[in-house]
Amino acid sequence: MEKRMTHERIAIVAALSVVMGLWPAPSRAVDWSTVTGKDVVLFYPAQMSWATVMTQAEHTGAGRFRKDKNCRECHDGAEAFSGEQLVVANPMEPSPIEGKPGSVLANIKFAHDAEQLYVRFEFAPGAQPNAGMDAKFDTKVAMMFDDGSVYEMKRAGCYAACHIDSASMPKGTGPKGAAGEKTMYLPGSRTQPTRDGGGDLKPAQDLASLRAAGAFAEYWQAGLNPGAAAVPHDGTILEKREEHAAPVVTAAATFEEGKWVVTLSRKLKVGAPYKDIVPGKTYTVGFAIHAGHTNRRFHYVSMEKTFTLDQGPADFVANGP
Numbered sequence: 568m569e570k571r572m573t574h575e576r577i578a579i580v581a582a583l584s585v586v587m588g589l590w591p592a593p594s595r596a597v598d599w600s601t602v603t604g605k606d607v608v609l610f611y612p613a614q615m616s617w618a619t620v621m622t623q624a625e626h627t628g629a630g631r632f633r634k635d636k637n638c639r640e641c642h643d644g645a646e647a648f649s650g651e652q653l654v655v656a657n658p659m660e661p662s663p664i665e666g667k668p669g670s671v672l673a674n675i676k677f678a679h680d681a682e683q684l685y686v687r688f689e690f691a692p693g694a695q696p697n698a699g700m701d702a703k704f705d706t707k708v709a710m711m712f713d714d715g716s717v718y719e720m721k722r723a724g725c726y727a728a729c730h731i732d733s734a735s736m737p738k739g740t741g742p743k744g745a746a747g748e749k750t751m752y753l754p755g756s757r758t759q760p761t762r763d764g765g766g767d768l769k770p771a772q773d774l775a776s777l778r779a780a781g782a783f784a785e786y787w788q789a790g791l792n793p794g795a796a797a798v799p800h801d802g803t804i805l806e807k808r809e810e811h812a813a814p815v816v817t818a819a820a821t822f823e824e825g826k827w828v829v830t831l832s833r834k835l836k837v838g839a840p841y842k843d844i845v846p847g848k849t850y851t852v853g854f855a856i857h858a859g860h861t862n863r864r865f866h867y868v869s870m871e872k873t874f875t876l877d878q879g880p881a882d883f884v885a886n887g888p
């Protein structure tokens with residue numbers, strides 16, 4: 568009896584402390600065992616860029632994409648095969664990483680509570696050769712999403728941000744890792760996209776109105792090393808990738824028996840420059856995994872997927888508690 572009282576009292580004090588903001592609310596509020604996940608194949612894309620996929624001579628799907636078909640309508644189910652083709656030496660891959668697997672299968676779950684959206688990734692990267700490109704992180708897990716404001720992202724997911732003149736791509740300029748190198752960017756930030764990439768940057772005021780209209784992508788990322796705390800990053804992509812100095816996204820991860828379990832989370836509404844995550848909207852999302860100390864384009868990517876809150880047609884419906 569005495570003991571139970573004590574426990575009750577502790578619980579009450581804890582609850583009051585949360586209400587009063589003395590203790591942070593527990594960030595692992597989700598019981599993941601009750602959430603159904605979906606398998607997503609992330610494939611190695613080599614140097615296939617927006618320009619390449621839009622060029623009929625280099626990509627059979629170009630014309631139909633322009634006309635009516637989104638990428639996934641032809642590619643769903645064929646990602647592992649694509650990865651196998653692209654990861655070895657081929658016209659789209661001048662510097663293959665010896666022994667690298669062509670794809671990674673991830674089971675992904677979405678959930679939310681009153682405050683936060685949570686995204687959980689579970690995957691075994693397999694035997695990944697150490698590419699030695701990123702000394703800091705063994706693995707990185709990322710997602711990029713939009714709320715329907717970016718036309719190209721809605722139809723092509725991450726491919727809207729993947730360009731032939733970005734760092735480590737065929738027309739990438741500047742020494743690798745240099746401050747001036749081009750990152751990911753969206754076609755809408757350029758005046759006249761050309762065969763070789765972006766065309767000219769739009770004037771600053773145009774970019775500012777695009778940003779104000781929400782025509783940018785948001786990304787969340789976790790930098791991972793086995794046995795160490797996950798390091799969160801977040802930012803936006805419009806004319807370039809801009810990382811926020813102090814991320815609001817949090818990340819947690821474990822690596823056991825060859826398998827990563829990674830959770831990314833942030834508040835549903837944070838205010839600019841983040842996107843509001845609200846019921847009734849469908850978000851286009853793409854996932855990426857850098858495995859084996861890789862950087863830049865040497866990652867695995869997914870075709871475009873969708874998520875929404877509570878109900879509606881989407882690949883991932885994040886349910887509340």
Ligand code: HEC
Binds near residue numbers: 615639648722723726
């Ligand atoms: C009408 C169907 C269709 C659409 C739409 C389509 N593709 Fe393809 N894609 C193909 C076919 C067929 C191939 C294989 C032959 C080739 O490369 O032309 C291919 C090849 C590829 C490859 C190289 C890997 C491989 O399997 O050969 C990538 C990467 C790719 N497509 C990405 C995309 C992206 C990104 C989009 C959307 C912007 C897209 N595709 C839209 C049909 C399509």
